[in-house]
Amino acid sequence: MRVTSSPTTPEDRIIGHAPAISGIRDMIGRIADTPGNVLICGERGTGKELIARTVHRVGRTASGPFVAVDCNTLTDALIGGAWPPGSMSGLQQTEERNLLDAAAGGTLFLDEVGNLSPSCQSTLLRAIEDRIAHRLPESRTAPPPPRIIASTNWDLEEAVGSGDFREDLYYRLSVIRLTVPPLRERKEDIPDLVRHFAARCSAEMGRPAPEFEQAALDAMIRHDWPGNVRELESVVQRAVIFATDRPVRVEDLTLGGSRMPTTGPYSADLRHALRDFERQHIARVLASFGYNKVATARALGIGLSSLYRKLEELGLSTSTHHPRGHGNPPVHSEESASETGDPT
CATH class of the missing domain: 3.40.50.300 (P-loop containing nucleotide triphosphate hydrolases)
Structure with missing residues (x-):
């Protein structure tokens, strides 16, 4: 309460x-x-x-x-x-x-x-x-x-x-x-929000706010932000913490539960591409539901056991339990005890 x-x-x-x-x-x-x-x-x-x-x-x-x-x-x-x-x-x-x-x-x-x-x-x-x-x-x-x-x-x-x-x-x-x-409908505000969160986080740590490379800003503008401004603030905070004495680069960003890849060669193999997409999509949905696996499985249209299997196959963590965010459905009768938590 x-x-x-x-x-x-x-x-x-x-x-x-x-x-x-x-x-x-x-x-x-x-x-x-x-x-x-x-x-x-x-x-x-x-x-x-x-x-x-x-x-x-x-x-x-x-x-x-x-x-x-x-x-x-x-x-x-x-x-x-x-x-x-x-x-x-x-x-x-x-x-x-x-x-x-x-x-x-x-x-x-x-x-x-x-x-x-x-x-x-x-x-x-x-x-x-x-x-x-x-x-x-x-x-x-x-x-x-x-x-x-x-x-x-x-x-x-x-x-x-x-x-x-x-x-x-x-x-x-x-x-x-x-x-x-939602943030995806006001992406022109992302640079201002990034600067605001970076300045606030840096002030709390007692150091100057870092600059963000244009590639990093472009990557954030392209992202869909299922967690909206709350997700953006979290991404900026992590980037500021680890980008000491230099601008924030695209590889400093953790979008959709995984670190953004650096520019470089990629696999043209369709199976690899589909696997990469599946991994990123599940990570984003998982983050958008506050890492509540029951809600994530429901949104993906798969069973909870299938979700755990995919998390294992795709190398996504199956042990991270984050506090559930606001706005969960009023009824959670089917939720397992391992997936319950206090709202934030």
Whole structure:
């Protein structure tokens, strides 16, 4: 369970000038001083929480708390119940409070709201529709109810149509809707993002940010980025760490789970080419699902045992278990114990 209250800073800024990003930046300026709830849609790793923090930082709730909640593990009691003092990480509690109380006067960010159980959806809807009952005792100094910003990587309209998500809750959350594009649709922003992540990583290590050779930038622009901006940040961090006292080269990049080959001779043999493609494709899909092998096998349309066999045949690691990222399907009944993990 992740419930945190942390400040937003000017460093939490949106990087890029692609038309879709410029449109989001313009929309944020228009909605900043309005009270409407916001639904942010987009694939995993596109920066939905960054968008939410930006709305908070430039809007009417900037002086209040920003409370981020991971909906993957949210329960009815955590939504509507009274939490004892000290039970919310990062929050200053002096009395029993519930989730909306904790974010009063600020922003309540519901991360991956599409993963809420039907029961939690009902409890959240009641809390939203009866905010007065969930506020601090009435007084002239009581803060206003929080603005709710929810994120999802699911098509909630489709989920409403299938009965998996409450229609009335959907309309309560989607007064204002923002859609964050995947990185593959805004590749013109990659050089700026690379420089931004390189500078930040280098500053943390106390050394100058390295330059990136054009071949390295070209390789990153060609990449499909199934993990989106989160994957790009990870690739840049690794490259900066190992490229000391020289520019980052294409061979310093690890894209799709494997190091990029240097320019040189290649095999024209079709079988070798197909094997190389299969290896790169499986590595990319594996990375895009946070190294969750059950989800990867499902996406590839093969059985879990077949995936393990291919990982062994292609020389890909079968022992690496990374924390699962946001946006996994709400139901994992078929997952094996070895593939479970806390969401990040």
